[in-house]
Every structure is written in structure tokens, then in C-alpha cells.
């Protein structure tokens with residue numbers, strides 16, 4: 331049962347593959363940037379925010395962390411139109427990514443904030459900084475630095491999880507491979523190629539996160 | 554007029570009353586040493602003066618302005634009164650210069666160039682001008698504490714609170730920090746310091762406060778307090794009983 335590999339279809343479908351790649355990258359970059367920003371706000375809100383805000387953020391974070399990503403995506407794309415909120419599949423995919431990473435990263439960043447020695451808050455306060463100024467200029471960067479490896483892994487998990495958006499016909503990398511195998515019947519080759527591309531993306535993303543860490547944390551943390 | 558007026562201040566943590574009616578008036582330019590056993594409330598008193606703890610009763614006024622526990626009053630107070638901690642509490646992600654500049658630019662909205670000039674001046678004052686670009690973890694404990702002093706001074710406070718600022722230091726580093734404090738005292742800075750350095754207190758301070766069980770148990774010029782203690786508790790503390 332010798333299997334004949336056939337990659338001859340690649341030139342014909344290179345456009346589809348590149349478009350899929352571009353959409354996966356876009357989802358990851360936008361989801362990463364906006365999601366981590368949202369996560370930072372939520373981490374602040376849950377750890378240090380006003381008392382009325384804590385349960386609101388807590389409810390959001392727990393709702394997202396305790397339900398499947400695919401259901402969140404379906405809810406946004408198929409559910410919301412019933413109450414008059416319509417959007418195209420790409421916007422729905424972006425929103426789902428942001429909301430998902432926002433919740434997971436909030437918990438990771440909160441752990442970093444809560445590991446801050448009390449003296450850092452007091453030093454900020456004694457220099458007449460407001461609590462928000464202290465958070466922004468004193469607490470935030472060392473907190474992010476503490477959990478940067480975990481945060482990087484979470485971004486990669488969300489990038490890989492973005493494959494699910496093909497289920498609402500957002501034309502990402504997974505959508506492209508489904509499309510190709512349905513046309514060429516070359517399932518093995520199509521998914522092999524996709525696997526390699528995801529793997530390469532993950533490796534690149536990890537390197538990128540490490541590079542960003544080196545730039546925004548000029549001081550290496552001592553154990 | 555007194556610079557700092559502490560009147561009948563009480564502070565409790567739950568059922569544990571730590572300050573039981575403290576009265577203390579500090580004149581401009583005075584250097585006050587607070588001594589006393591562990592747990593007598595020395596740190597708590599300093600933290601109340603800087604608003605890091607809210608008092609349960611009594612009043613604290615700095616330069617005539619009452620200390621009220623809302624954000625606006627607290628920040629106005631902290632602009633006048635700086636605090637230096639036992640553990641230095643430098644910001645690890647900022648350089649030495651950054652540590653001294655950050656509160657100026659963030660709180661006072663000072664321009665960067667002006668803040669840097671001030672930072673260099675204050676670092677020179679504590680003998681660390683050459684460490685401007687170093688990070689805190691590259692410095693010795695004594696150097697870190699001097700940076701913390703420069704950082705507080707850069708806000709141009711009218712008084713400084715020092716809570717055992719040499720207690721976390723190796724013995725050979727204590728003197729370099731005390732030398733800086735001695736200089737500040739000579740320049741007329743108002744200082745309230747909790748200290749175990751009795752010789753320093755005797756040499757530099759205008760008055761010594763002995764705290765015992767949440768009260769000012771004895772107070773007076775160092776010669777009197779150290780040479781002629783009135784109460785058994787102070788005698789015991791000084792090792793004279």
C-alpha cells in the first residue's frame with residue numbers, strides 16, 4: 331500500500347493558502363494586541379479596581395473561562411443576529427478572539443500583579459502618586475515581566491484555537507485546508523501542509539513574544 | 554508654628570489598639586528620633602503621618618493643613634512629607650535616574666529635562682551621580698537606600714520620615730547612609746526617624762521620643778533621655794536596669 335504523495339496542487343491553491351495564512355495572522359495580531367489590552371484592564375479591575383467593578387470583571391472572566399470557545403464564537407455570529415446585532419464572519423472571529431484572550435490573560439496578569447511586594451505600592455503612594463499612576467508606572471511592567479512566559483503561551487494557545495473560526499466560514503488557514511482537500515481529495519497532503527504552517531507560526535510567535543519581552547523589559551529579572 | 558502637629562492620635566488594628574493617644578509637635582528643622590521596643594507602634598506612627606494608615610481618632614496636621622483620608626488631601630500631604638523605608642522599595646524596572654525622575658514627571662508633570670537635572674542634583678547630593686544609568690539590582694544595599702533618599706528629596710518635601718532605614722543593611726554600609734542623613738539634618742531638613750542607632754540619635758537629633766505600648770513614654774533632648782531616663786521602662790530599654 332505505497333502511498334503516492336501529491337503536492338502538485340499547491341501552485342493552483344497558493345492564493346487560497348496565502349489568504350488563509352493572512353487571516354490567521356491578522357486574527358492573532360489583533361486578538362493579541364486588543365486581547366492583552368483588555369486583559370490588562372480586567373486584571374487591574376479585579377485586583378485593584380473599585381469594589382463595584384470587581385464582580386463585573388469576575389463574571390466576565392469566569393463566563394469565558396468556563397465555556398467552549400466554539401460556543402462563544404457561535405453565540406456572537408449566529409446568536410447575536412437574533413437580537414439585531416449583525417456582523418460578518420471576520421469581525422465575529424476577531425471579537426471572539428479578543429474576548430477569549432482578554433479573559434484568560436486577565437487571570438494570568440492578575441497573578442503577576444498580586445505577586446507584587448506591598449512596598450512597591452507604598453513607595454508609589456509615598457511619592458504622591460495616585461493609585462492609578464502607581465499601577466501604570468510602578469506595578470504594571472514588573473507584573474507583566476513576572477508572567478510573560480505564561481502570557482506568551484496563552485497567546486499561542488489562542489492562535490492555535492483560532493482554527494475554530496473556519497466553522498463560521500471565516501477564511502483562515504484551516505478553512506483553506508478544508509477547502510483544498512474537498513476539491514483535490516488530497517486530505518493527507520493538505521492537512522500535513524497546514525500542520526507545518528501552524529507549527530511554523532507557533533515557533534515564530536514564541537520567538538516574537540520573547541523578542542517583545544526583551545525590548546519592553548530591559549532589565550532581566552533576578553530569581 | 555509647628556510643622557507637624559500630632560494630637561491625641563489613636564490607631565487600632567481590629568481589637569489591637571497600637572497607638573493610644575499620641576501627642577507630638579515637631580518644629581521646622583527638628584530631627585526627631587523615635588526609639589522603643591519592637592511592637593511599640595513606631596512604624597505605625599510614621600505610617601499614619603504619611604497616610605499609609607488611617608487613624609481612628611485624633612488629628613495630624615502638616616504645615617497647618619489637616620490630614621484627611623481622601624485621595625486629594627493625601628496626595629497634597631505626601632508632596633510635603635516624604636518617606637523612606639527599611640526595604641528601600643526602589644522600582645526594579647527603572648534605572649537609578651528613572652527612579653528619581655518618575656514621580657516628578659508623573660505627579661508634578663515636570664518636563665523630562667528638568668526632572669533629569671533635578672535627579673542628577675539629588676543623586677550627586679547622596680554621592681551617586683555616577684550611577685544614574687545603573688539598575689537597582691546592580692547596587693549595594695547602602696547605595697540603594699541612598700537612591701531612595703534622593704528619590705524622596707527630588708519631590709522637595711519639607712519633612713522626611715525614615716523607618717529604620719539602616720536596619721536591612723550590612724553593618725559596614727550603615728555609615729554611608731547615616732552620613733547622608735546627617736548632612737540633611739545639618740542643612741535644616743525636618744526629620745522624623747525610627748532608629749536603633751543610639752549613637753547617631755545622640756549626636757544628631759534634637760529630641761528623642763521613647764515609645765512604649767502605643768504611647769510617648771518619655772521625650773526630651775538626647776542628653777536627658779539617654780543619660781537621665783526617668784522611667785523604669787526606658788532604663789530597661791537602654792539596658793540600664
Ligand SMILES: Nc1ncnc2c1ncn2[C@@H]1O[C@H](COP(=O)(O)OP(=O)(O)OP(=O)(O)O)[C@@H](O)[C@H]1O
Nearest residue numbers: 566569571589590591592593594595596597598717
Ligand atoms: N497592618 C497591620 N495589621 C494588623 N496589625 C498590625 C499591622 N501593622 C502593625 N500591626 C501591629 O501593630 C503593632 C505595632 O507595630 P509596629 O510595626 O508599629 O511596631 P514597631 O514599633 O515599628 O516595631 P518594630 O521595631 O518591630 O518595627 C504590632 O503589634 C503589630 O503586630
Ligand SMILES: [Mg+2]
Nearest residue numbers: 595596597717
Ligand atoms: Mg517598625
